[in-house]
Amino acid sequence: HGKTKILRNNYAISIHDMVKLIDYEHQLLDILQNFTNALQQRVDAIEYYLYTTDYEAEKKLPDDPIKSFRIIRRLHSDYLNWKWLMEQQPWEPLVKHIIAIAPHMPTLKDIEEAFNGLRLIQWTYSLPTAQMAEGVLQNIHHNTSLDAMQCLTIARHLVKLKEFIRAKEWLMVGLQMHEADEDNEVFYSQLGMPLSDFYELFAEIHDELGTRYLAMSELRLAIKNWPERVSLQRALSRLKVNIRIGKEPAKAKEKSEGVYNKCCSTECRPSAKLHCLYNTTASYFLRLAPLKMELLSLDPYMVLFHDVVSDKDITSIRNLAKGGLVRAVTVTKDGSYEEDPARTTKGTWLVENSKLIQRLSQLAQDMTNLDIRDADPFQVLNYGIGGYYGTHFDFLADTEMGNFSNRIATAVFYLSDVPQGGATIFPKLGLSVFPKKGSALLWYNLDHKGDGDNRTAHSACPTIVGSRWVMTKWINEREQLFRRPCLTTL
Ligand SMILES: O=C(O)CCC(=O)C(=O)O
Ligand SMILES: [Fe+2]
Incomplete structure (x- = not known):
């Protein structure tokens, strides 16, 4: 059999996966406790023997037969006993156990990533x-x-x-x-x-x-x-x-604070509340069950839906995702996928076609009035320590397009509350949205000509406190042939 490859655990990249560390820490404490117990038993036995033998072991010729007999007996059988005892290693299973958990221990890279999370939190929120x-x-x-x-x-x-x-x-x-x-x-x-x-x-x-x-x-x-x-x-x-x-002192690194820090710290809305309304027009279904919808921006079009996913569904979605979380990667210039220090989150795609997924797909369709048959599957993300997603566009640049269809819209479903930090922010619009469990944010990435709209640059601010869960849906352009003209009337 070949060597088993030890995959990096990436603990700092998902708060959820840190649950495992709590278990390992308990195991380690158990090992140490059992180890001290085993040691203590021996120390006790040896100390007692030393104590009882000490007064007899004067360095003097044994001149009476009883003393002589006792010393011979001691060095014969007691010696064998102690030799046997010292050769025994009752802690061997404990040593095996502590070796067995070695691959699960955080590495230097984990510490660096955890540190980096703290550093980012400190900088972002001053x-x-x-x-x-x-x-x-x-x-x-x-x-x-x-x-x-x-x-x-x-x-x-x-x-x-x-x-x-x-x-x-x-x-x-x-x-x-x-x-x-x-x-x-x-x-x-x-x-x-x-x-x-x-x-x-x-x-x-x-x-x-x-x-x-x-x-x-x-x-x-x-x-x-x-x-x-x-x-x-x-x-x-x-x-x-x-x-x-007279060596020159190091230059102080200037990192000026701007709209990013401000809108990550407190909610930013570019204009007074536009509208809060019930959307009943996007589809026939919504006439029966309207969605609570808050218009955040008309151009680029951006809306926040309240209470669209139930707690029960959220629990199911998170359970589906939990086992499969892997560190998110981004596409590099040469088309390969790479770990990205500016994307500290783990994710997984929901590829199964269950009733739940069908229901959520219908919801996404109702929210957007877009055809999502061609869309990527839902992606569930759980962020790590100071977890964030650096500023990026969801649409593809012309050079990246190839045969892909571009991402016309993005929906972000918030699957948890985040007690502190973790806003989704659009720095160019001076707009930020703080996660609320069950709400969903929707925006269009392309302008009316179908070109990428640079104002949609966005990021997820570092999470300070909490385990930040979101689910995203990137919706493609290709299927929207007959729906697209209606967008302006939405
Ligand atoms: O987590 C967020 O708030 C944003 C996620 C995002 O931008 C994306 O997945 O493309
Ligand atoms: Fe994005």
């Missing part, structure tokens, strides 16, 4: 570092916080990305926490993050920012405290070289 570390997101207190080690990890990743000012903030928050927690220094060292590491990073960051004398004085203090740490010495020599040659 969250202050100290608040974030305390679990305060957009002024809402969450029952979690980061500790000194996690802050140091974040600072290190930011240094890798050359975001030194942000890195400094995270490091300082981490340092304060560390200092408030001095008693646990041994524990930090055991986990590979001694206090000296914080000072080393402090020096590196201030070196890059050009505040080198500050870096130098802190480093000198650190070296006094931890003279055995060669990495501190090395950092000091590097610093001296940079002072001597």
